[in-house]
Amino acid sequence: MSADYRPMWQQLGLDLDALDALLGVLGQAYQDIFLSQQKRPENMAYFDFVMSEVHGLRIKELMDAKAVGRKVFGSFCVFVPEEFVLAVNGVLVGLCAGAEFGFAEAEKLLPTNTCSLIKSFMGFGLTKVCPYLAASDLVVGETTCDGKKKAYEIFADYVNQLYVMDLPQKKTGEGRALLRGEYRKFMAQVEQVSGKKITADSLREAIKTVNAKRRAMQRLAKLRAADPTPISGLDALLANQVFFYDNPQRFTASVEKICDELETRIKNKVGVSANGAPRILVSGCPMAVPNWKTYMLVEQSGAVIVGEESCVGERGTQFLVDENAATMDGMIEAIVDRYFALDCAVFTPNPTRLEHIKQMAADYRADGVIHYNLQFCGPYQVESGPVTAKLLDADIPVLRIDTDYSMGDVEQLKTRIQAFLEQIGN
Ligand code: BJ8
Numbered sequence: 054m055s056a057d058y059r060p061m062w063q064q065l066g067l068d069l070d071a072l073d074a075l076l077g078v079l080g081q082a083y084q085d086i087f088l089s090q091q092k093r094p095e096n097m098a099y100f101d102f103v104m105s106e107v108h109g110l111r112i113k114e115l116m117d118a119k120a121v122g123r124k125v126f127g128s129f130c131v132f133v134p135e136e137f138v139l140a141v142n143g144v145l146v147g148l149c150a151g152a153e154f155g156f157a158e159a160e161k162l163l164p165t166n167t168c169s170l171i172k173s174f175m176g177f178g179l180t181k182v183c184p185y186l187a188a189s190d191l192v193v194g195e196t197t198c199d200g201k202k203k204a205y206e207i208f209a210d211y212v213n214q215l216y217v218m219d220l221p222q223k224k225t226g227e228g229r230a231l232l233r234g235e236y237r238k239f240m241a242q243v244e245q246v247s248g249k250k251i252t253a254d255s256l257r258e259a260i261k262t263v264n265a266k267r268r269a270m271q272r273l274a275k276l277r278a279a280d281p282t283p284i285s286g287l288d289a290l291l292a293n294q295v296f297f298y299d300n301p302q303r304f305t306a307s308v309e310k311i312c313d314e315l316e317t318r319i320k321n322k323v324g325v326s327a328n329g330a331p332r333i334l335v336s337g338c339p340m341a342v343p344n345w346k347t348y349m350l351v352e353q354s355g356a357v358i359v360g361e362e363s364c365v366g367e368r369g370t371q372f373l374v375d376e377n378a379a380t381m382d383g384m385i386e387a388i389v390d391r392y393f394a395l396d397c398a399v400f401t402p403n404p405t406r407l408e409h410i411k412q413m414a415a416d417y418r419a420d421g422v423i424h425y426n427l428q429f430c431g432p433y434q435v436e437s438g439p440v441t442a443k444l445l446d447a448d449i450p451v452l453r454i455d456t457d458y459s460m461g462d463v464e465q466l467k468t469r470i471q472a473f474l475e476q477i478g479n
Pocket of ligand 1: 129130131132168169170171197198199200201338339364397398399427429430431432433
């Protein structure tokens with residue numbers, strides 16, 4: 054890190070010893086997993102810098118923004134529209150939920166058989182190591198899965214202010230009306246917290262900013278269809294993770310720069326993996342920073358990950374908000390349209406997700422799909438059955454993985470992944 058941020062962390066009420074322990078582990082893991090990769094695009098240096106400053110400079114930027122009256126909103130779900138937050142000149146950040154940290158504390162309040170993502174955000178909150186959470190003026194939860202929705206009831210005691218958005222579970226007219234109503238309530242909430250009005254002009258600008266960010270990620274995703282693929286799955290996952298933390302304009306410009314470099318690589322047939330390396334699509338639960346275990350195991354076993362059907366991936370970056378609406382009502386409808394099309398497994402029934410995974414496997418020329426599931430995540434675990442059936446029906450090999458954030462199953466996973474890659478090779 055470029056400076057001594059201890060006074061800032063202290064001001065945020067963080068536990069400095071616990072934070073030191075976390076940063077030590079994080080720094081070493083980043084070194085071992087990312088910096089040891091061969092043939093990385095040069096422009097990944099930007100993301101290396103962002104990661105090295107994820108608890109430092111970026112938090113300072115948030116604190117500077119707060120000092121001039123801007124508000125910080127934290128969230129855990131891609132259904133929370135960044136457009137409304139930007140429209141009041143606020144900042145939306147994804148909150149820490151990707152590491153096995155503070156689980157012992159979390160398990161005093163939650164059942165042991167709770168998914169790692171939920172235990173992680175509880176753990177980060179309870180042990181006071183998440184500067185994003187501490188900097189948030191409003192934490193936005195949502196009623197997606199039962200685990201999250203119930204955990205927020207307890208989490209409310211550990212955050213500045215928690216607001217829970219009610220989300221639909223069915224893609225019906227009533228479901229869409231519920232989402233529209235909730236988004237209008239959320240707009241009012243954002244206005245109240247920020248003390249600013251959302252205007253047609255500010256919302257139009259915000260829609261363009263978020264669209265640009267998604268467009269850049271869509272461009273990056275398409276470039277991974279090339280053979281050989283010009284960027285590792287790990288580096289692409291990192292870009293998808295940073296999507297939730299960084300300043301949007303700077304992030305967009307950095308991704309576009311990487312894409313320019315990748316286009317040159319494709320022209321020159323420069324790839325990151327050996328010729329004929331198995332191409333894998335990952336589908337399932339989101340992988341928040343620093344959840345890199347499965348990607349590391351797959352790519353260290355000689356395969357390359359070419360896409361992710363996940364909220365930290367294509368489910369989070371697909372679809373743009375229509376920019377042609379002239380009125381405020383029209384823009385809100387366009388935002389509802391975009392988000393209502395997302396196919397998280399909490400929806401029932403959820404047939405578009407199955408089709409989408411099959412389509413992605415074709416688009417990215419995947420040789421096989423790994424369905425990645427966090428243990429105790431009911432929605433994705435149940436849906437992994439129909440997903441598998443759909444893919445096998447189309448002669449696409451599938452491996453179902455159920456895991457958590459611990460490193461205890463690394464050897465077992467490695468064996469299963471290697472056997473799967475061998476099966477694909479045959
Ligand atoms: S839109 S995937 S970000 S809810 S892994 S906590 S579902 S038990 S994270 Fe998600 Fe929004 Fe859906 Fe995406 Fe529950 Fe499953 Fe845990 Fe999960």
